[in-house]
Every structure is written in C-alpha cells, then in structure tokens.
Amino acid sequence: MTGYAVHAEQLSLNYDKTPALAGISLDLTQDRIHGLLGRNGAGKTTLMSVLASLRHATKGTVRINGQDPFENESVMENVCLIRESGDLLTDEKLTTNLTFLSGARPHFDRPYAESLMEAFRLPPKKKPQALSRGQASAFGAIVGLATRAPLTMFDEVHLGMDAPSRQRFYDELLKDFAEHPRTIVLSSHLISEIEHMLETVTILHEGRLLLTGEADELHSRGATLTGPASTVNQHLSGLQVVGTRNLGPTRQVTVFGDLDEGALSAAEQAGLQVGAVPLQDLFIHLTDMQTQEGS
C-alpha cells in the first residue's frame, strides 16, 4: 500500500453567502504526516470535507491519487476522514461497527482495532452513543488507525481524550505510520503536542492559504533564546519578539524573522541557548499579523 497524494487547485466553497474557502491551492505529498492548522473558523473542517468528498467545492478542482474523488468509489473507500462527531453506526455495538468497517474498508485491520480497543479500555459491547466523550474520541482514533486508508485525515479527533489517551494515540500513530506509511493529515489546536510529528505544515486563515511548507524550514524562521532573564533581555534589541515564557529566573524568548548571524553568535557567547522556533509561537504570530492587517 502507498499513500495518496492530494492536489487541490483554486478551491472555493461558500455556505450560502459565507465564503469558507477562498481559492486554496495545495499539494500534500504522499506518505507523509501533514499538519493542517488554523484558528477557529479558518476553514480546516471544510477543506477536509471537500477532500473527502463530503462536500462539493463551489469552484476549483481536487485530485486524490490523480483522480477526481467525487462519486468515485475506488478512491473514496481509500479515503478516511475521522471527525470528532464520528461517522459510526450509532445504534450498533462497537464490535458490530468493526464488522461493518471490515467489509467496507479494503485495508481495515480488525485484530489491530481490537488490540487498540483493549489498550484504550473501550467496552466492545457498548454502542457509540453510550460512550463518554473521551471514549468516543478514542474509538474514532482507533477506526482511523485501523482503517489504514492511503489518505487518512484526523479532524480534532483527540479533543475529547485525556492527556494519557492523547499520548497513546500519538505514539500509536507514529508507530503504525512507520510500519504502514500512508498520507496522514492531522488538524489540531494542540499545536505543541503534535508539532514533533509533522513533516509539513499548512496554515489556513479566514478561508485562505496563509502558508504551506516543510516543518523544518518553518522552524528556522526565527529562534528561541533561553537563559537568565537579564541576559536574554540584553540580546533582544532590534529583534521581533513573538513569545515569552518564564520559569523562575529563566526566560525563553521567541524571536521571528531572518536573524543576523552576529546577534546569534553574541547570544551564544553570552551563554544563552539558541533553539528552533516553536510552531505554536509562529502560528500565533502569523495569524495575529494577518488579523491586524485585515482590520
């Protein structure tokens, strides 16, 4: 199995008069983990719904594995969108849902799904509607993993899960992805939790594409300076500060932009640690700038 590549060109979608997507062109290469980020209402769910053919774009084209996915069964049985609300047989037990998925999804791995159910301690005889929010999220995550679809999209699937369950989901995702590479799209507001997994990052803002690129390249669009607060403060002149964290006497400041080599080596010589930019700081800064420019 190889993952599906995604190509979208000039995608627009209006809900009545609300433009939810406004001319998005995007390539997601196969067999990688892609992050899809954006503030509330940015258009992430809408974009994934279009890629999964649950909605038809008002304008533009989508190609999944080189084909138009709309009403194309051979493509769509290999595309899986997991949403927090789930797309399950709500009146049937979890085990019956697994039986249904085994028949409907070509790569579904039932023994793997059952082992994950045990790991997440889900009651197999319960119906989805009788699960807690966290259990329902975990079941969605399990379905997404065990479906092993060449294009798998998780839309905030882990929102309801507690921290240990989220960590288990992330660990499982990385392990299963290494064994069965496929194209994964992860959408989340918990950026710092997922950033280590992402190979590319796409940020939507108010229905438009704000940025798409390699995660490594984004991390080098600035730096963090960490050390005693007073030493850090001495090295900030002329730099654009986009985030500050304090831990006792230690301060970590995130600066954005192309940094002067001289400034960086002076900071290192003063004993400061110089690191990569946390994606969350970059995200907040870039979307804030857009919001200010638009107002």
Ligand SMILES: Nc1ncnc2c1ncn2[C@@H]1O[C@H](COP(=O)(O)OP(=O)(O)OP(=O)(O)O)[C@@H](O)[C@H]1O
């Ligand atoms: N069914 C709908 N009818 C009308 N407008 C909608 C509908 N669904 C979404 N919208 C609007 O489309 C825009 C994009 O919404 P979407 O759900 O795609 O954003 P999102 O990035 O997933 O947001 P969030 O992070 O809050 O889940 C928003 O302005 C939203 O109000």
